[in-house]
Amino acid sequence: MDLDHARIKIADLRQKADFPFAPLEGVGPNLAGWGVIETCLLLPESLAVMAGPSACLRHSAFMAHARGFTERFHMLCVSELDMTLGNHLQKVEQGVLDIASRRDEKVIFLIVGCPDYILGTDFTGVINRLEAATGRRVILGAMAPITIGLKDSPFTSAYTAFFDFLRHESRTPDADTVNLLGTFMPLSDSGELYQVLRGAGVRRILQIPLCRDLKEFSAMADARASVVLHPLANGLNGKMVAEMDIPSCFAPTSYGFEAIRENYARIARAVGRELDVAAREAAAREAAGPMLDVLRGKSVAVGCAINGSPFELALFLVREGIDVQALFARGTIKPYEWELIERLRKVRPEIPVYNASHPALCGRTGDFDHVQVAYGVDAGIYCVNAANVPLSRYQEQKYGYEATLWMLERTREALERPVSNYDWIYGHNFLI
Amino acid sequence: MKEYHHLLPLATGYFGVSSALYDFDGLVVIYGPAGGAWHINIEDEPRWYRGPATVVGAGLLEMDVILGNDAKFIDNIVQTAKGLERRFVALSGTPISEIIGTDLKGFARTIEARTNMPVFMVPTAGSEPYAEGASKALLALADKFMDPDAPKVANGINVLGAIHLSTGKEVHIEPLLGALRTGGFEPVAVFSASRPGQADPLSGVRRAPGAAVNAVVSTSGLALARRMFADYGIPYAVGMPVGRAGREAFLALLRGEASASDRPVPAPDRPAPHRHALVVGEPVLGHGLRHCLRHDFGVDRVDVVSVSPGDALFRQGEGCLGVLAAREAGDLDTDEEGRIAELMNDPDVDLIVADPCYRALLRGRAAFVPLPHIAMSARIHWDMAYEYAVDAGYDYLAGHLLHA
Numbered sequence: 001m002d003l004d005h006a007r008i009k010i011a012d013l014r015q016k017a018d019f020p021f022a023p024l025e026g027v028g029p030n031l032a033g034w035g036v037i038e039t040c041l042l043l044p045e046s047l048a049v050m051a052g053p054s055a056c057l058r059h060s061a062f063m064a065h066a067r068g069f070t071e072r073f074h075m076l077c078v079s080e081l082d083m084t085l086g087n088h089l090q091k092v093e094q095g096v097l098d099i100a101s102r103r104d105e106k107v108i109f110l111i112v113g114c115p116d117y118i119l120g121t122d123f124t125g126v127i128n129r130l131e132a133a134t135g136r137r138v139i140l141g142a143m144a145p146i147t148i149g150l151k152d153s154p155f156t157s158a159y160t161a162f163f164d165f166l167r168h169e170s171r172t173p174d175a176d177t178v179n180l181l182g183t184f185m186p187l188s189d190s191g192e193l194y195q196v197l198r199g200a201g202v203r204r205i206l207q208i209p210l211c212r213d214l215k216e217f218s219a220m221a222d223a224r225a226s227v228v229l230h231p232l233a234n235g236l237n238g239k240m241v242a243e244m245d246i247p248s249c250f251a252p253t254s255y256g257f258e259a260i261r262e263n264y265a266r267i268a269r270a271v272g273r274e275l276d277v278a279a280r281e282a283a284a285r286e287a288a289g290p291m292l293d294v295l296r297g298k299s300v301a302v303g304c305a306i307n308g309s310p311f312e313l314a315l316f317l318v319r320e321g322i323d324v325q326a327l328f329a330r331g332t333i334k335p336y337e338w339e340l341i342e343r344l345r346k347v348r349p350e351i352p353v354y355n356a357s358h359p360a361l362c363g364r365t366g367d368f369d370h371v372q373v374a375y376g377v378d379a380g381i382y383c384v385n386a387a388n389v390p391l392s393r394y395q396e397q398k399y400g401y402e403a404t405l406w407m408l409e410r411t412r413e414a415l416e417r418p419v420s421n422y423d424w425i426y427g428h429n430f431l432i
Numbered sequence: 433m434k435e436y437h438h439l440l441p442l443a444t445g446y447f448g449v450s451s452a453l454y455d456f457d458g459l460v461v462i463y464g465p466a467g468g469a470w471h472i473n474i475e476d477e478p479r480w481y482r483g484p485a486t487v488v489g490a491g492l493l494e495m496d497v498i499l500g501n502d503a504k505f506i507d508n509i510v511q512t513a514k515g516l517e518r519r520f521v522a523l524s525g526t527p528i529s530e531i532i533g534t535d536l537k538g539f540a541r542t543i544e545a546r547t548n549m550p551v552f553m554v555p556t557a558g559s560e561p562y563a564e565g566a567s568k569a570l571l572a573l574a575d576k577f578m579d580p581d582a583p584k585v586a587n588g589i590n591v592l593g594a595i596h597l598s599t600g601k602e603v604h605i606e607p608l609l610g611a612l613r614t615g616g617f618e619p620v621a622v623f624s625a626s627r628p629g630q631a632d633p634l635s636g637v638r639r640a641p642g643a644a645v646n647a648v649v650s651t652s653g654l655a656l657a658r659r660m661f662a663d664y665g666i667p668y669a670v671g672m673p674v675g676r677a678g679r680e681a682f683l684a685l686l687r688g689e690a691s692a693s694d695r696p697v698p699a700p701d702r703p704a705p706h707r708h709a710l711v712v713g714e715p716v717l718g719h720g721l722r723h724c725l726r727h728d729f730g731v732d733r734v735d736v737v738s739v740s741p742g743d744a745l746f747r748q749g750e751g752c753l754g755v756l757a758a759r760e761a762g763d764l765d766t767d768e769e770g771r772i773a774e775l776m777n778d779p780d781v782d783l784i785v786a787d788p789c790y791r792a793l794l795r796g797r798a799a800f801v802p803l804p805h806i807a808m809s810a811r812i813h814w815d816m817a818y819e820y821a822v823d824a825g826y827d828y829l830a831g832h833l834l835h836a
Contacts, residue, residue, distance in 0.1 A: 001515030023508035025489035027473040053527040053558035054441040059471035061440045077434040079559045080530045091433045115527045145467035363484035
């Protein structure tokens with residue numbers, strides 16, 4: 001199978017249908033989500049119980065184990081026959097009751113999988129009885145990859161479900177409070193975004209992974225505005241806008257100076273404050289110069305396993321005179337990325353974009369032997385001679401110009417002291 | 433209803449299919465939603481890393497299931513199989529194909545007709561033990577590729593059931609293969625691993641009927657052994673020889689000299705380091721470990737918890753030369769976390785041999801010897817240094833039991 005089946009020039013990538021079709025799914029660490037269980041457990045005082053066939057549970061359990069979430073995660077094994085006959089409802093209900101009797105979390109996420117989704121199992125009665133019996137909130141969620149690309153992803157759905165804990169809050173807008181939505185590893189309170197917002201008088205900055213309890217989480221209802229840093233949070237944010245009238249902006253993690261400047265401008269409008277970032281950009285440009293010099297003349301590939309958009313990072317690198325040789329992406333290109341693709345098309349239309357899950361690509365490492373720096377563990381799989389810079393969403397998180405410099409520092413580090421792609425994936429658990 | 437909290441649910445049927453077929457240059461299609469094959473490769477098949485597309489997902493979506501877009505998926509599989517020039521195509525079912533009743537057998541016939549490639553389906557769903565999936569896959573492989581007229585190999589031996597979910601990396605069975613050679617046997621085929629230097633990874637499978645005897649080293653090899661006795665008259669012995677005493681006992685079984693329990697065993701020349709051991713894992717290896725702990729180290733009581741069904745081990749059929757295992761009162765077949773935790777924390781138990789994941793269940797002071805079971809911990813402990821087979825296994829255990 002020719003590699004041409006798996007790639008398209010960016011000049012020709014104008015709509016979703018243009019993206020190379022993978023007749024069957026090859027694999028790689030190129031999924032963009034966080035894992036449903038991990039997402040659910042971002043909510044403080046929550047517990048996740050997943051019910052389904054052992055095979056499905058095993059898949060989810062690995063991710064929970066990799067992220068150290070096992071303490072708040074339980075699994076109930078259900079056979080396909082029981083599900084088909086509807087015999088599992090009573091068993092699942094009893095299983096959740098048993099677990100709840102041993103736990104004191106206030107919220108229980110009951111997560112079911114593709115089989116229940118397809119069968120249309122009605123859990124309403126189970127949920128109502130469980131809530132009545134336990135006095136806890138019980139939220140039904142789905143870990144159903146069968147819905148990929150058709151509906152909100154399971155991760156987005158789980159994150160959106162958090163709205164249930166805000167919808168009943170009375171809103172008293174606090175001009176000095178801002179929500180940051182879409183962080184998994186939280187941004188540091190000593191980092192750039194906090195400094196910029198505090199410099200503009202924002203007193204309280206809320207991120208879900210830093211909320212210690214539901215009370216703290218509920219304070220998000222009072223925020224002056226929300227800043228969405230990852231598309232995963234669009235569903236939750238949409239409800240906060242529509243039903244609570246909380247202004248917001250989408251300002252995703254970016255690496256290019258122009259994109260970052262645009263992000264800050266959007267944030268400024270959303271929070272209603274002027275943000276003084278010009279000096280930061282100047283300083284970042286000066287600090288980035290020598291590090292970008294190191295990259296010039298090197299062949300680079302960018303994958304979709306990075307935190308942020310591969311198209312945005314590629315655009316930045318190309319504009320800085322760096323030779324981007326290949327992009328790796330999945331067919332789930334996000335709406336905001338089409339404009340980035342448009343911009344990239346104008347400056348480097350010949351860059352090939354590979355479908356990272358195309359079976360023709362598996363094992364074809366020889367075609368990328370010339371690549372010297374690969375961003376993202378998915379690109380690192382194919383570019384065997386490259387210094388691999390994961391920029392994983394599971395590493396420490398940076399935002400703004402700090403993210404640019406962090407990315408370049410990590411690049412320098414990878415060139416000087418490379419860590420193998422295998423170790424990033426299997427040693428550091430950068431699996432998606 | 434089984435509940436898991438600290439443990440991972442064990443690998444199931446289609447993981448076993450993948451494990452059994454992975455090394456033979458085929459295309460294994462997991463007929464389910466996106467993500468199924470992804471997890472198998474990323475988590476359970478570290479052999480996947482930088483390799484060609486071997487286990488791939490159908491990527492079923494909601495509307496495909498509702499509308500039954502079978503023709504589209506048959507086209508996709510045909511296109512990929514032809515494009516990648518693999519040696520065969522295997523279709524394996526998932527909970528979704530099971531629930532909607534996908535006719536994978538019909539798929540296989542259609543795809544075979546359109547590709548002229550060997551194509552077969554392995555009936556799996558999503559809850560059955562992995563060994564069952566592997567067992568079915570090995571039988572299907574035998575049906576498709578074994579040559580009934582393969583030349584006879586005097587003292588030739590096949591190793592059945594050496595799938596990575598049970599026996600780990602191929603390097604871990606090398607000591608066993610070495611012991612077989614030293615014992616006068618010539619390995620013909622290893623199910624499931626291609627042997628070094630073979631241009632056709634299936635050549636061992638094709639030649640397997642020429643062997644004189646089969647060694648079954650995990651439960652997933654039992655059905656194939658029985659089939660090969662029925663079809664080719666090849667007798668078999670069952671066991672994973674762990675340690676020195678195990679090596680001798682198993683070689684004796686293969687030679688048809690005596691059953692394991694009949695042979696006198698010299699007492700170890702040192703006091704036993706422990707009184708009561710609990711072994712948790714694959715049944716054949718579990719019983720092999722008991723043999724070693726008892727005969728090489730003098731541990732008086734060793735209970736075996738088989739986390740996949742072990743009953744078949746004790747149903748000795750025609751052609752069975754012997755089994756390096758015997759059921760004892762303290763043995764149990766269970767993969768239930770709560771029950772295993774109870775057994776591990778029995779105050780009388782002072783030694784546990786199990787996959788490192790089980791350590792999370794241990795609250796007491798029993799010594800713990802980590803022995804990865806890939807069907808439990810997969811990539812998490814794939815690269816760990818450990819051994820179990822014959823003398824290498826003895827050395828590994830001695831390092832923990834005598835020199836800790």
